[in-house]
Amino acid sequence: xxxxxxxxxKKSGLLGKRRLMLMAIVLLATTALLIMSVQRYLKVxxxxxxxxxxxDLQDAKQLLSQENIKIVAFNENKPNLxxxxxxxxxxxxxxxxxxxxxxxxxVNLPKTEIRVPVLxxxxxxxxxxxxxxxxxxLGEVSYAFSDEAxxxxxxxxxxxxxxxxxxxxxxxxxxxxxxxAKITLPQLVGLSQSEAEKRLQASGFYNISSQIAGVSQRxxxxxxxxxxxxxxxxxxxxRITLNVSIPSNKVVDVPSLIxxxxxxxxxxxSSRGLVLGNIVYATDxxxxxxxxxxxxxxFTLRGSPVEIVVNRYNLDEPITNLTTPNNAATNPxxxxxxxxITPNPNYTPSPQTNYxxxxxxxxxxxxxxxxxxxxxxxxxxxxxxxxxxxxxxxxYQFRLDLTDDLGSRTIIERQLGPGQGISQMIELNGTATxxxxxxxxxxxxxxx
Numbered sequence: 468x469x470x471x472x473x474x475x476x477k478k479s480g481l482l483g484k485r486r487l488m489l490m491a492i493v494l495l496a497t498t499a500l501l502i503m504s505v506q507r508y509l510k511v512x513x514x515x516x517x518x519x520x521x522x523d524l525q526d527a528k529q530l531l532s533q534e535n536i537k538i539v540a541f542n543e544n545k546p547n548l549x550x551x552x553x554x555x556x557x558x559x560x561x562x563x564x565x566x567x568x569x570x571x572x573x574v575n576l577p578k579t580e581i582r583v584p585v586l587x588x589x590x591x592x593x594x595x596x597x598x599x600x601x602x603x604x605l606g607e608v609s610y611a612f613s614d615e616a617x618x619x620x621x622x623x624x625x626x627x628x629x630x631x632x633x634x635x636x637x638x639x640x641x642x643x644x645x646x647x648a649k650i651t652l653p654q655l656v657g658l659s660q661s662e663a664e665k666r667l668q669a670s671g672f673y674n675i676s677s678q679i680a681g682v683s684q685r686x687x688x689x690x691x692x693x694x695x696x697x698x699x700x701x702x703x704x705x706r707i708t709l710n711v712s713i714p715s716n717k718v719v720d721v722p723s724l725i726x727x728x729x730x731x732x733x734x735x736x737s738s739r740g741l742v743l744g745n746i747v748y749a750t751d752x753x754x755x756x757x758x759x760x761x762x763x764x765x766f767t768l769r770g771s772p773v774e775i776v777v778n779r780y781n782l783d784e785p786i787t788n789l790t791t792p793n794n795a796a797t798n799p800x801x802x803x804x805x806x807x808i809t810p811n812p813n814y815t816p817s818p819q820t821n822y823x824x825x826x827x828x829x830x831x832x833x834x835x836x837x838x839x840x841x842x843x844x845x846x847x848x849x850x851x852x853x854x855x856x857x858x859x860x861x862x863y864q865f866r867l868d869l870t871d872d873l874g875s876r877t878i879i880e881r882q883l884g885p886g887q888g889i890s891q892m893i894e895l896n897g898t899a900t901x902x903x904x905x906x907x908x909x910x911x912x913x914x915x
Contacts, residue, residue, distance in 0.1 A: 516570070518560035519553045524574050527553050535566040542602070543573035544634050550575060578632040585627040586620045591641050591856060594620060598637060606636030615642040617851030618859060644851040652707065654697040660688040660711045667707055673892060674706040674844035674915060682766070683712035703845065706915065719769050724761045732758060736773055744772025748779050756782040842895055844915055846879075848903065849888040858905070859886045866904040872897030 514534050519527050528538055545554040555573035558564055581601050586594055595605050613621045622640040625631050650671045655663040660677060667675055680691050692710035695701065722735045733743050749759070761775045848865065850858035857863075867879035867889075873896045879889060895915065902912040 512566045513563050514566055515563050516556070516558060516560055519556045519572065520560070521548065522553050523549075524551045524553060524572070527572065531570075536564070537567075537569040539569050539571045540574050541571065542576045542634075544578050544632075545575045548575040550577065578634060580630050580632060583623075583625050583627055583629050583631050583637065586623045586637065586639055587627065588615075589620050590618050591620065591639070592618070594639060603631070604636045606638040608639055608641060610641050610643050612645065613642040614645060617642055617644040618856055644849075649700040649702055652693075652695060652697055652699050652701055652705075655690045655693045655709065656697070658690050660690060660709060663690045663693075663709055671703045672701075672705065672707050674704055674842070675709065676706060676842045677709045677711050679713060680710035681712045682715050682718050684715055685712075687714060688712070704847075706844075713768065717769050718766050720766050721761070721763055721773060724758045724773075724775060726755065727758055732775060740769040741767070742770065742772050743775070745774040747774065747776045749776055750780045751778045752780050754778050754780075756780055843892050844895060845890070846893045846901075847888070847890045849890070850886055851888075855905075861885055864904075864906050865889065866907075867893075868902045868904070869893070869895070869899060870902075871895050871899035 512535075514536065517530070519530075522530075524540065531538060543554045545552075548554055552575045553572050554575040557571045564570065579602070581603060583603070584597055584601055586597065589597065591608065598605055611621065615621050619642045620639050621642045624638045625635070631637075652672070653666055653670055655666065658666065664675055667673075683689050683691070689712050690709050691712050694708040694710070695705070719739045719741060721741065722739055724732055724735060727735060736743055751759070756778050758775050759778045761773055763771070763773065767773070846867065848867075862882065862884050865879065865881050865883050866877060869876055869878050878893060879891075881889070883889070898914070900912060900914055903910045
């Protein structure tokens with residue numbers, strides 16, 4: 468009985484070992500198959516391309532089909548090769564490509580004479596389909612203003628009806644639409660600045676700027692010169708500059724402030740009908756302490772602010788002694804109240820070069836923008852005039868950014884429909900840069 472039990476236990480142990488061995492073999496086989504499958508999946512079969520130039524097209528097709536390479540054929544004319552022979556290939560012979568991809572083959576075919584179809588009046592988007600039906604290709608595309616609608620073909624070369632061959636590309640000129648009519652610039656010299664600006668706007672000019680050209684005994688801001696000169700035919704977008712003389716009764720000389728004690732600076736300016744403007748502090752061991760520069764430094768309009776730069780290096784006088792009217796920039800006649808201008812104690816610019824407006828709890832008085840640099844100009848963004856057909860068929864995001872003497876800012880940001888544009892007046896201050904963006908990408912940047 469005991470022996471019988473021992474035999475059963477031995478048989479049971481052998482069966483267990485056999486099962487384990489069988490399971491291990493199955494697991495190893497499965498793993499090997501999996502590895503082979505992954506390798507086969509990851510392995511990219513490649514081929515070094517043979518030289519096919521000179522080979523007959525049918526022979527090339529048969530050879531490449533065996534290697535699972537597809538062919539895209541196009542017509543060429545090579546007189547030194549047999550008809551239907553491969554005249555070029557891309558990629559070139561010797562290059563390695565993956566099986567299953569396509570390669571381009573030029574096939575030598577005789578030139579065929581074709582009568583060029585009529586393209587004028589058609590839209591550029593339809594021309595390529597028209598030419599492909601005649602086995603012709605589109606050549607150079609250029610744009611020009613015309614009475615035809617934007618995007619229509621206004622001329623072609625070769626002309627319609629002429630005999631050509633299939634290796635000649637057809638050049639076309641596309642209409643930009645109507646060009647804005649030119650305007651005669653009126654005579655403005657001798658007029659007051661306000662009257663000159665009104666006359667320009669009435670004529671259709673809106674890109675107007677002015678600059679001081681001297682002092683006049685006449686009691687008006689008089690135009691003494693204009694750029695461009697009167698009588699010229701100009702686009703409405705042309706910038707017109709008026710050189711203006713200032714009435715002598717409105718001009719004052721700026722007193723010399725170099726070395727003047729801080730507590731006397733405001734008094735000196737007030738005696739000339741001027742006010743203290745923005746105050747900038749510097750730390751410059753190479754220069755004397757106190758006021759080291761000021762702007763404007765020659766003459767300016769009565770009531771204008773004067774900006775000063777103060778060197779605080781080894782300055783004995785307390786900076787807090789210097790006070791300015793809290794509303795001087797806007798109302799010079801009202802001189803009540805004062806604010807203390809406090810420097811930033813943590814700021815130390817490098818010698819002779821860097822200056823910085825101080826920050827603190829006080830209110831610093833900022834200089835007013837130059838009155839002669841403020842102007843309005845017309846802004847026009849018309850898709851039909853810029854040669855981008857996609858804007859005529861698709862909606863787009865438009866943005867106009869402006870950087871001028873007042874800083875950088877976005878002045879227009881809109882979602883526009885197909886063919887929709889923008890026309891409006893915009894105001895600039897001093898030197899300006901305009902930048903247009905289409906769908907977030909910079910399209911154009913210029914100085915008006």
